[in-house]
Amino acid sequence: MTETEVLENAKRRADALSGHLGFYYKNLASGLEYGLRADEAYLAASVIKLPLYLLALKRRAEGRLRFDERLTVPEAEKVPGCGALCLFTGEPEVDVATLCRLMICISDNTATNRLIRRFTLPQISEGFAELGLKTTAIRRLLFDAEASRRGIQNTVSPREMGALLESLYNGSFVNPETGREALDTLLGQQINHKLGGALPESTPIAHKTGEDENLSNDVGIVFANHPFILCFTGHDTDVYAWETVMRETTRSLYNIL
Numbered sequence: 001m002t003e004t005e006v007l008e009n010a011k012r013r014a015d016a017l018s019g020h021l022g023f024y025y026k027n028l029a030s031g032l033e034y035g036l037r038a039d040e041a042y043l044a045a046s047v048i049k050l051p052l053y054l055l056a057l058k059r060r061a062e063g064r065l066r067f068d069e070r071l072t073v074p075e076a077e078k079v080p081g082c083g084a085l086c087l088f089t090g091e092p093e094v095d096v097a098t099l100c101r102l103m104i105c106i107s108d109n110t111a112t113n114r115l116i117r118r119f120t121l122p123q124i125s126e127g128f129a130e131l132g133l134k135t136t137a138i139r140r141l142l143f144d145a146e147a148s149r150r151g152i153q154n155t156v157s158p159r160e161m162g163a164l165l166e167s168l169y170n171g172s173f174v175n176p177e178t179g180r181e182a183l184d185t186l187l188g189q190q191i192n193h194k195l196g197g198a199l200p201e202s203t204p205i206a207h208k209t210g211e212d213e214n215l216s217n218d219v220g221i222v223f224a225n226h227p228f229i230l231c232f233t234g235h236d237t238d239v240y241a242w243e244t245v246m247r248e249t250t251r252s253l254y255n256i257l
Contacts (some may be wrong), residue, residue: 005082006256044155114136134160226257
């Protein structure tokens with residue numbers, strides 16, 4: 001199979017599944033791009049943590065946020081799911097740098113909500129606009145069941161996530177040093193069964209996953225001999241089948257490149 005044939009096969013397989021599914025691809029060596037509903041809005045789940053992290057890095061570079069600032073995590077703000085902070089006894093005091101690493105590497109939901117509260121939703125909206133994001137938005141805290149019932153959801157688009165990742169790769173996000181720092185953090189991602197699920201274990205992937213009921217996302221850079229971006233997003237679907245498409249498409253592209 002050629003690179004394009006692999007992508008067209010992924011499109012056919014996605015179209016055969018139920019739900020709202022899409023992806024964005026870019027070969028960072030040749031510039032080849034391919035997308036399936038890549039500009040549409042998808043339920044973000046934990047992929048929303050990627051632009052939030054990048055906003056934190058941008059604000060630090062501007063002198064508007066200190067990564068050594070320490071924030072208390074109240075007991076009432078601890079939420080379940082991925083992460084470590086919800087397991088701490090008492091009300092730990094954690095610096096912003098640690099909150100960011102927890103949010104990205106182990107997808108800590110409590111750390112994410114603490115950062116959202118630190119920024120505030122209006123300031124995040126302003127910051128996302130500065131990042132060039134139009135479809136990607138944080139509209140509520142994670143695990144805010146009442147807001148979710150009212151249809152208030154956090155969203156991402158595959159192409160916008162791809163553009164952010166490319167800016168890290170090419171050094172245009174803030175400055176090259178900040179881009180490398182962000183990539184190093186994303187390389188520490190510990191949830192690796194999607195994009196990396198069928199690759200050699202040593203393959204570097206700078207990525208962020210997201211999952212919820214009937215929802216699975218993974219967006220990242222696969223450092224093959226010719227690196228490439230893959231951003232998969234999908235909800236209201238068969239998660240096992242969708243993640244199989246992710247794994248097999250990534251493996252086929254990796255083998256070609």
